[in-house]
Amino acid sequence: MAAPRKPRLAVIKFASCDGCQLSILDCEDELLAVAGAVEIANFPEASRAVLRGPYDLTLVEGSITTPHDAERIHAVRRDSKVLVSIGACATAGGIQALRNFAEVGSWVPLVYPTPDWIQTLKTSTPISHHVKVDYELQGCPVNKHQLLEVVLAFISGRRPFLPSHAVCMDCKRRGVVCLTVARGEACLGPVTRTGCGALCPSYGRGCFGCFGPLRGSANTGSLSAVLQGHGHSHEELMRLFRTFTCGAEAFRKASELHEHDASESHERP
Amino acid sequence: MQQRPAAATRQSTIERKDLHRLFEVLRARGYTVMGPVARDGAIVWDELSTPDELPAGWTDEQEAGRYRLVRSDGPALFDWTVGPASPKASLHPAAVTLLNARREGPALRLLECVPQPTRLAFFGLRACELAAIAVQDRVLLGGTPTDPVYRARREGALLIAVQCGRAGRTCFCASMGTGPEVRSGHDLVLTELLEDGRHLFVAEAASERGGEILAELPATDTTAAESGAVQAAVARATAGMGRTLETEGLPALLARNPEHPHWDVTAARCLACGNCTSVCPTCFCVTTEDFTDLAAGLSRRVRRWDSCFSVDFTYIHGGNVRSSSRSRYRQWLTHKLGSWHEQFGSSGCVGCGRCITWCPAGIDITEEARALRQDQRGKEGSRGNA
Ligand code: SF4
Ligand code: SF4
Ligand code: SF4
Numbered sequence: 211m212a213a214p215r216k217p218r219l220a221v222i223k224f225a226s227c228d229g230c231q232l233s234i235l236d237c238e239d240e241l242l243a244v245a246g247a248v249e250i251a252n253f254p255e256a257s258r259a260v261l262r263g264p265y266d267l268t269l270v271e272g273s274i275t276t277p278h279d280a281e282r283i284h285a286v287r288r289d290s291k292v293l294v295s296i297g298a299c300a301t302a303g304g305i306q307a308l309r310n311f312a313e314v315g316s317w318v319p320l321v322y323p324t325p326d327w328i329q330t331l332k333t334s335t336p337i338s339h340h341v342k343v344d345y346e347l348q349g350c351p352v353n354k355h356q357l358l359e360v361v362l363a364f365i366s367g368r369r370p371f372l373p374s375h376a377v378c379m380d381c382k383r384r385g386v387v388c389l390t391v392a393r394g395e396a397c398l399g400p401v402t403r404t405g406c407g408a409l410c411p412s413y414g415r416g417c418f419g420c421f422g423p424l425r426g427s428a429n430t431g432s433l434s435a436v437l438q439g440h441g442h443s444h445e446e447l448m449r450l451f452r453t454f455t456c457g458a459e460a461f462r463k464a465s466e467l468h469e470h471d472a473s474e475s476h477e478r479p
Numbered sequence: 480m481q482q483r484p485a486a487a488t489r490q491s492t493i494e495r496k497d498l499h500r501l502f503e504v505l506r507a508r509g510y511t512v513m514g515p516v517a518r519d520g521a522i523v524w525d526e527l528s529t530p531d532e533l534p535a536g537w538t539d540e541q542e543a544g545r546y547r548l549v550r551s552d553g554p555a556l557f558d559w560t561v562g563p564a565s566p567k568a569s570l571h572p573a574a575v576t577l578l579n580a581r582r583e584g585p586a587l588r589l590l591e592c593v594p595q596p597t598r599l600a601f602f603g604l605r606a607c608e609l610a611a612i613a614v615q616d617r618v619l620l621g622g623t624p625t626d627p628v629y630r631a632r633r634e635g636a637l638l639i640a641v642q643c644g645r646a647g648r649t650c651f652c653a654s655m656g657t658g659p660e661v662r663s664g665h666d667l668v669l670t671e672l673l674e675d676g677r678h679l680f681v682a683e684a685a686s687e688r689g690g691e692i693l694a695e696l697p698a699t700d701t702t703a704a705e706s707g708a709v710q711a712a713v714a715r716a717t718a719g720m721g722r723t724l725e726t727e728g729l730p731a732l733l734a735r736n737p738e739h740p741h742w743d744v745t746a747a748r749c750l751a752c753g754n755c756t757s758v759c760p761t762c763f764c765v766t767t768e769d770f771t772d773l774a775a776g777l778s779r780r781v782r783r784w785d786s787c788f789s790v791d792f793t794y795i796h797g798g799n800v801r802s803s804s805r806s807r808y809r810q811w812l813t814h815k816l817g818s819w820h821e822q823f824g825s826s827g828c829v830g831c832g833r834c835i836t837w838c839p840a841g842i843d844i845t846e847e848a849r850a851l852r853q854d855q856r857g858k859e860g861s862r863g864n865a
Contacts, residue, residue, distance in 0.1 A: 239774045240772070240773055240774045242774070243773035243774040244773060247773065358773075359770075359771075362771045362773055365773075366771065371768055371769060373768070373789075373791075374789065374790045374791050375753055375785075375786065375788075375789035375790070375791075376750070376751065376752040376753055376788075376789075378750075378752040378753060378754050378757070378839075379752070379753040379754075379757055379784070379786060379789065382563075382573070382753070382754060382757030382758060382784070383573035383574065383757070383783065383784055384573070385523065385564055385568060385573075386519075387518070387519040387520055387521040387523065387562075387563060388546075388563065388754065388837060388839065390839050391544060391545060391546050391563075391836065391837055391839060392519070392520040392521050392546045392547070392548070393520055394545075399752070400750035400752035400754075400839050400840075401750060401752075414519075424751065424790070425790055426790055426802060427751040427790060427803075427804050429747075429748075429749065429750045429751065429804065431747075432747065432748050432749070432750055432840055433750060433839070433840075435748075436544065436839055436840050436841070439544075
């Protein structure tokens, strides 16, 4: 009896730092087991052998920032049975989505000696803005355990288990004393989806929001009011919401409101 | 100093300097001592090896959404009110492995995960914490089936209370009838006294075990003055409650008001972060997560604290039952103060104030109940007048 065909895995990169792909390589012991359970068809960070599609499972890293990539993602989608976007870039546009708040054309000549050679879009957008995505795995970078979970769930034909509660609950489960309540520090934990296990708060640093807004219930307006009550300025809060997941709708809007209010308060004498 | 074995119902007085004896006696009996420490800007529960680790000279300031640990400049060990953590983390842990399974050829072998009995001595429980343990006893051991994880930890637990001599700004145990006086559920109760340059603990046993432990400590007969000081300390805490909650008729009132406009006002502030349920010493909800370790061929099922504020808490086929934070907050408050009575025979709230202090948005369960009641009264009043 022939062994069942192993599912074919591809890992495809768009505009990103490669950190999420490296999280796969960081799986160490389990990586060998995964490599035994799937056929790694296309994963340039791991293997030079690149096999053409179609693929059963495609992990997509990075955001769409060039006209060429906006085309290429459609080809990737056509080649993939299940497509999972991984990381803050692929799910929210990444730190490079800061360009969405500015005029990218004015930066190009400052950075590149031959601006004419640069073909870039005005925005950095997540994969889901371009094609249908089956699952999104948030994080900057993604949590390697969650990444393994997605791959293992796929192999065993079940739904991946990806908790959706706020970072705060992980603080409480770990016994981390709340930085906002006990010290007045700015923290995005109450509006951020878990995934990291409250990594930053456990080291005494407020949450940066790497895993993006809480699905459906990110009450950024209330959190802004709370943090202002602890003495944080509009400018600070604009920056707080505008980091790795600044392109996510809820955080984008919150940062724009603070930007607006900050400029108003500057204008006032 | 005349030493004598303490009778189970009599008070005896222990000097602060002899408190280490209590720790030695507890350890000799095989207990791990859990108690309060000042860490990361708050009073939290931790494993203790000596009374010198207790938070001497620390006190706290609490308000809705705000907590500060501050120096009190005195030798007092218990001059604070409850912090974010509670014995819940030890008796009903945030994460427990329920099951391991290994693939052996075509078969699946379940590896037993029998909850290990623990012997924890909780030193420094407040009246509200004893009341919360009693609530969890009813919830987790009161019906069938019971929770074997909780049982294994609870049955071996020794409960040593220290009465409050001061109430915090978010405390309302007096309204809930759970404190500040320690009345039941404990093995031993102490009250800290700082009088005339002396640092004392007036102790009283409430169980046989408690009496045996007390009998091993160097103690003197408690004087009338010391007994009076204990009463005065409790009276001071009673008078100092920062919050009140009118409980009369509350379950019925809440049941009548599922569409009260005030739920929208609260929903606008609520972050759905689950801090309230996590710090609440009576909240017990859990979820299970399965993990696969491909390399080891092992599957693990872990139980974790969950919250009625998590988006997927009510996920069933087709979607979530409570998708808005309005419905989630309403569930939390009406369960805690209302339907809990019907389900478990008491309020689900012991008035510890944790959910008020540790809610980043400062949402105050006593204010919420008041708002629901007052608008309701207004309505009834105007109807009556018409
Ligand atoms: S530190 Fe941040 S994530 Fe943790 S409980 Fe406080 S607000 Fe939530
Ligand atoms: S009531 Fe407060 S602590 Fe509870 S979920 Fe809402 S914001 Fe979080
Ligand atoms: S509802 Fe709030 S005040 Fe009542 S027991 Fe729970 S945490 Fe304490």
